[in-house]
Amino acid sequence: MKRRKFVQSLVAVTPAVAVAQQVAPPSTPPPATPQQPVEPPIGAAGRGGRGAGAGMEDTTKLEITSADAVGQMTPHFFNSDQYSALEKLSQILLPPLKGAPGALDAQAPQFLDFLLGESPADRQQLYRQGLDALNAQARKKFQQAFAKLADDQAAQLLEPLRQPWTYDPPADPLTKFLRAAKQDVRTATVNSREFNVAGAAAGGGGRRFGGTGLYWNSLDS
Amino acid sequence: METTEYDVLIVGSGASGGMAAYTLTKRGLKCLLLDAGPSVDFAKTRVLKPVYELPYRGFGKPGRLAHVLQANEFNANQWVDETQVPYTHDPKTPYNWVRVRMIGGKSLFWARMSFRLSDYEFKAKDHDGFGENWPINHADLAPFYDRVEPIFRVSGRKEGLPQLPDGNFIPDESPDSEATKRFAAAAKKKDIPVTKIRRALGKGPFASSYNLLLPDALATGNLTIVPNAIAREISVDKNTGRVTGVHFVERGSRREMHAKAKAVVVGASCLESTRLLLNSKIANSSGVLGHYLCDQFYMSNSVVAIIPEARDGKGTRGMVGGGGYIPRFRNLKKGEKNNFLRGYALDFSTGGSPDAKYFGSWGEQLQKDLDSTRGAAFGCTSMGEALPRFENKVTIDKKVVDAWGIPVLNIDCRYTDNEFNMAKDAVDTIAEVCHDAGFEVLNKNPKFYNPGYSIHEVGTCRMGDDPKKSVLNKWNQSHDIKNLFVVDGSSFVTAGSQNPTMTILSLSMRASEYLADEAKKGNV
Numbered sequence: 249m250k251r252r253k254f255v256q257s258l259v260a261v262t263p264a265v266a267v268a269q270q271v272a273p274p275s276t277p278p279p280a281t282p283q284q285p286v287e288p289p290i291g292a293a294g295r296g297g298r299g300a301g302a303g304m305e306d307t308t309k310l311e312i313t314s315a316d317a318v319g320q321m322t323p324h325f326f327n328s329d330q331y332s333a334l335e336k337l338s339q340i341l342l343p344p345l346k347g348a349p350g351a352l353d354a355q356a357p358q359f360l361d362f363l364l365g366e367s368p369a370d371r372q373q374l375y376r377q378g379l380d381a382l383n384a385q386a387r388k389k390f391q392q393a394f395a396k397l398a399d400d401q402a403a404q405l406l407e408p409l410r411q412p413w414t415y416d417p418p419a420d421p422l423t424k425f426l427r428a429a430k431q432d433v434r435t436a437t438v439n440s441r442e443f444n445v446a447g448a449a450a451g452g453g454g455r456r457f458g459g460t461g462l463y464w465n466s467l468d469s
Numbered sequence: 470m471e472t473t474e475y476d477v478l479i480v481g482s483g484a485s486g487g488m489a490a491y492t493l494t495k496r497g498l499k500c501l502l503l504d505a506g507p508s509v510d511f512a513k514t515r516v517l518k519p520v521y522e523l524p525y526r527g528f529g530k531p532g533r534l535a536h537v538l539q540a541n542e543f544n545a546n547q548w549v550d551e552t553q554v555p556y557t558h559d560p561k562t563p564y565n566w567v568r569v570r571m572i573g574g575k576s577l578f579w580a581r582m583s584f585r586l587s588d589y590e591f592k593a594k595d596h597d598g599f600g601e602n603w604p605i606n607h608a609d610l611a612p613f614y615d616r617v618e619p620i621f622r623v624s625g626r627k628e629g630l631p632q633l634p635d636g637n638f639i640p641d642e643s644p645d646s647e648a649t650k651r652f653a654a655a656a657k658k659k660d661i662p663v664t665k666i667r668r669a670l671g672k673g674p675f676a677s678s679y680n681l682l683l684p685d686a687l688a689t690g691n692l693t694i695v696p697n698a699i700a701r702e703i704s705v706d707k708n709t710g711r712v713t714g715v716h717f718v719e720r721g722s723r724r725e726m727h728a729k730a731k732a733v734v735v736g737a738s739c740l741e742s743t744r745l746l747l748n749s750k751i752a753n754s755s756g757v758l759g760h761y762l763c764d765q766f767y768m769s770n771s772v773v774a775i776i777p778e779a780r781d782g783k784g785t786r787g788m789v790g791g792g793g794y795i796p797r798f799r800n801l802k803k804g805e806k807n808n809f810l811r812g813y814a815l816d817f818s819t820g821g822s823p824d825a826k827y828f829g830s831w832g833e834q835l836q837k838d839l840d841s842t843r844g845a846a847f848g849c850t851s852m853g854e855a856l857p858r859f860e861n862k863v864t865i866d867k868k869v870v871d872a873w874g875i876p877v878l879n880i881d882c883r884y885t886d887n888e889f890n891m892a893k894d895a896v897d898t899i900a901e902v903c904h905d906a907g908f909e910v911l912n913k914n915p916k917f918y919n920p921g922y923s924i925h926e927v928g929t930c931r932m933g934d935d936p937k938k939s940v941l942n943k944w945n946q947s948h949d950i951k952n953l954f955v956v957d958g959s960s961f962v963t964a965g966s967q968n969p970t971m972t973i974l975s976l977s978m979r980a981s982e983y984l985a986d987e988a989k990k991g992n993v
Contacts, residue, residue: 341831359526367531410829415916427826434825435528441521463518464546467507467571468721 321358325365325372330379332395334360334429337382340402341433348447351433354440360432371428378425385422475501475693476988478715478730480700480745483574484970485957485977486736487678487686488617492981493734494691498988501728502683503698503717505737506570511674518543536565538922547571547578554871557879564880565921566740572696573679574738575924576970581669581676582794582816583623584967585614585634589801593963597800597810600857603962604934604943607634613975621676623971625667633664633796633967641665648776648789648819648847648906655905656795659898666794666816669970695728697721699873703733703749703953712751712953718873732952732984732993736977739959740863743929744878746940746955747865752930752947758940759929762861762880763964765852766888767923768916771815772849772899773823774908779845784820789844792818797854797966799894809890813853814966815899821846827912847908851895854966855888855920857928882920892917925969927961945980952993956980 323331335357344350351357364375379394382405386394390401397405408423409430417424437443444459476498479486490502520527520542529542537548549568558564569575589596591603591610611634618637625638643665645653653663669676686692697720704713704727714729735742743759746752779789797812799805823846828838866879896915903910933939936948945960947953956977958969965972987993 343832345833345836363525363528363531371531406831409831412829413826413912415914430831431826432528436526439520439526439528441519444519444521460517460519461541461543462515463523463543465514465516466546467509467514 323358323361325361326376326379329383329393330376331357331361332393333379333382333386334375336395336397336402337379337406337429338433338437340399340406341430342437347450349437349440349442351437354437354442356433356436356440359436359440363432363436374421374425374428377421378429381422381425472729473499473501474714475499475728475730477501477732477734477984478503478728479734479736480715481574481735481737481742481957482572482678482683482694483569483736483738483957484576484579484678485738485973486734487573487576487682488974488977489734489736489954489956489981490686490692491678491682492978493985494686494689496982496985497689498691498985500686500692501730502692502694503700503715503728504570504572504574504694504696505699505720505741506572506574506696507720508572508694508696536563536919536921537567538565538918539567539924554877555869556877557866557869559881562881562883563919564882565919566878566880566926567921567924568738568741572683572694573675573677576677577675577679579676579924579970580968581671582968583618583621583625583636583667583669583971584796585636586610586965586967586972587632587634589632589797590963590965590967593811599810601931601933601938601962604932604939609943610972610975610979613979614971617971617974617978620681621669621971621974622671623667623669624665626665628662628664630662630664630796632798632801636667636971638667639670641667643791644787645793646787646790646819648779648908649791649793651906652817652819652847652902652908653793655902658905659902661795661798661898661902663793663795666792698726699875700737700745701725701748701873701875703735703745703751705749705751705950710950712950718875720873723873732954732988734954734956734981734984736956738957739926739929740878740880742955742957742959743863744865746930747863747878748876752940752949752953752955754949755937755940757859757931757938759864760859760862761857761928761931761962762863762882762920762926763855763857763928764920764925765813765923765964765966766855766884766892766917766920767850767852768892768895768914768918769850770824770848770912771851771896771914772847772903772910773827773912773914774847774900774903774910775823775842776819776845776847776908779820781841782843784844789820791820792816795899799891807890807894809887809894810856811854811887811891811963812966813851813891813895815849815851815895817847817849817899819847820844821848823848823911846911847903849899851892851899852923852925852966852968853888853891853895853917854964855884857931857963858885861920863929880921884917884920888917925958925964927958927964927969930955930959931962932960933962944983945976946983954980954984 338351338356342351382394385405409426477493477500479489479502482504493500523542527542534540540548549570588607591606594602615637624641626641627635656663698717700715700717702716706713712733716727795815797814799812822843830838861882863878863880865876869877893915896913900910900913930940932941941960945954945956958973
């Protein structure tokens with residue numbers, strides 16, 4: 249139950265983050281959807297009033313468990329060969345460093361399976377073909393799938409990333425894919441709950457994480 | 470039913486419409502201000518959230534706001550949704566039309582860069598023979614710049630540069646960092662001037678019509694603001710040819726309404742104002758309405774370099790930090806030979822951190838590269854004048870309407886070799902200056918964004934003395950219809966390399982005072 253313990257520790261840290269950022273008091277739960285208006289605190293302490301929200305704070309809070317503690321994720325956009333390659337690639341691109349969660353801790357591959365599933369067709373093709381190409385090269389050079397390679401073997405296939413970066417996308421689809429993946433895996437990781445909470449707990453300390461921003465609710469609401 | 474006839478109906482509440490309201494109401498005219506968007510309660514509409522609570526972890530919903538590269542998942546709702554108010558273009562020539570609909574308009578979000586145009590812009594044709602001159606020069610507009618700058622609290626350093634006239638500044642006496650000084654010294658050897666960024670400090674969180682113009686206009690008792698009023702068409706009296714008011718749709722209820730006024734001032738942003746005139750089928754005896762669309766091409770991170778002494782966390786305050794502005798320096802001398810006309814400007818900063826993509830590394834090595842260069846970067850953005858060309862135009866696309874049934878724009882705009890050559894010169898020249906200053910150039914980017922990206926689109930209702938070649942006269946007044954004024958960037962004749970907001974504000978103030986004076990004389 250390592251995962252569940254980890255999730256609980258996140259919950260414990262979250263209010264401290266909220267206070268540090270001067271957002272709503274910890275007793276106010278974050279809105280479930282952007283459109284849902286935040287109920288203003290009733291009294292000075294934010295509880296015990298007799299207005300519209302009166303009585304809500306008496307409701308018992310149920311103990312709940314995360315999906316990760318009870319189930320295994322099945323990718324729905326990538327096939328299993330592609331997904332295994334994406335996991336391996338993510339782990340190489342952004343391993344846990346200096347105590348910060350890495351791409352796998354941040355569930356970056358799971359998130360990218362969701363993101364790519366909603367992305368335009370050319371982006372989907374770039375990823376599927378890129379991962380297929382990594383597997384094909386791994387089989388040709390090392391006679392096994394990319395996911396099974398030793399880290400130094402896998403790193404050999406990432407050599408195209410060493411070419412100087414240009415604004416014009418590279419002609420080679422694999423190079424183009426690797427550049428996209430390097431950026432996306434990084435963003436998916438540093439913007440994850442795991443990375444942010446760990447970063448805040450470590451006091452920021454020069455580590456970059458996605459942080460907090462002003463979110464615009466719909467103007468039509 | 471309300472049947473008040475206002476003295477002036479103003480369409481749009483951003484920089485130009487807001488300034489018209491500010492100026493006209495102070496002169497005692499009763500004004501009605503319509504804006505297509507709501508009056509936003511910022512405290513309620515914006516909520517602090519950690520990025521990981523957003524459904525797309527900050528990536529944003531794929532495909533949403535495909536033309537608004539400034540959008541992110543936090544602020545996506547701040548921009549006009551292009552499925553609600555679409556526009557069309559040839560797939561091979563994309564245009565990034567970036568819009569905001571709320572009281573205050575884009576003046577709520579601008580980068581606050583506050584520059585004057587010079588006679589190199591106003592009299593551009595005299596200088597290089599291309600296009601047309603403006604019907605005004607810097608001396609005509611200077612008294613208005615002088616009054617606009619204090620309202621917006623523009624800070625800057627006076628330099629006496631002919632291509633970037635000094636303003637009525639709050640003096641910026643902040644010291645330059647060593648890195649900035651070294652860069653400026655290297656630039657000077659190439660005859661490239663460097664000055665402080667000129668920036669509107671505004672008041673509180675904004676430098677907007679929302680907080681700097683509209684409150685004063687309301688205080689006169691002469692202003693009525695109606696949000697969520699989407700202008701469909703300007704109404705015209707068939708007998709007199711004069712405009713009589715505006716047909717508008719109420720955003721939420723979709724009721725069709727009409728409001729009456731003795732004069733109409735359009736300040737809905739360059740392309741929305743043009744769309745409104747085209748849909749109203751007025752003010753186009755010249756045939757140039759919608760033509761000459763231009764802006765500045767825009768390249769962020771044109772050159773990224775590392776300031777060596779600031780590597781590995783050794784950068785201190787005073788060593789790096791701050792930035793500056795490089796005004797146009799090309800094609801100022803008669804007979805200067807370049808493979809392009811006009812010029813470009815840049816703003817730069819020191820002390821930033823380069824993006825991971827510039828390093829050919831990953832994993833642990835990438836982390837080392839990032840740690841080593843944190844706070845040690847030089848970065849710059851270049852903006853070059855795109856030439857005003859008749860063939861760059863907007864027209865009404867009769868096949869497509871927006872969510873309120875209003876016909877949309879087709880945008881047909883492309884850059885040419887003049888812009889490509891200018892961009893290459895900008896990148897090569899600044900990279901040389903960086904090198905001369907002892908910076909290590911990490912990346913050069915000669916590739917600019919699509920037209921429209923800079924959000925500085927101008928030119929589609931241009932002013933001029935000749936009614937056959939221009940839509941407006943030198944007072945931003947329609948050549949065809951005396952009681953119709955257009956006061957936003959659409960009235961520009963050239964784009965210049967400077968950010969346009971100070972000029973838009975000054976033109977609007979000048980046009981509005983003229984309108985008030987003429988109204989008093991019974992001439993409109």
